Amino acid sequence: MVKPTRVTNSIRSLRFAHGEMTQADLADRIGVTRQTIIAIEQGRYSPSLEVAFQIARVFQVPLDDVFQYPGADE
Numbered sequence: 001m002v003k004p005t006r007v008t009n010s011i012r013s014l015r016f017a018h019g020e021m022t023q024a025d026l027a028d029r030i031g032v033t034r035q036t037i038i039a040i041e042q043g044r045y046s047p048s049l050e051v052a053f054q055i056a057r058v059f060q061v062p063l064d065d066v067f068q069y070p071g072a073d074e
Contacts, residue, residue: 008068011041014059030054 015021023037030051039045040055047055056063 006043006070007046008043008070009040010066010068011037011055014061014066018059026055026058029058 011026015023015026023041024034027034027037031054032051036045036047040047040051052063052067056066059066
């Protein structure tokens with residue numbers, strides 16, 4: 001049986017690496033609610049591709065520095 005994989009993210013650590021940016025700060029910068037950022041960080045919600053790119057742009061990093069897909073390198 002194949003175990004399902006989940007997309008993980010580094011948003012929390014990126015927020016702290018960028019001057020302890022709050023979830024509300026990030027939400028304001030990309031035009032979503034704080035609750036959306038919380039859900040994405042906790043892996044309960046996968047953002048649209050557009051939102052994912054906006055998050056990466058805020059942190060000025062490639063998309064795969066923000067989101068990881070386990071087993072993608074296998």
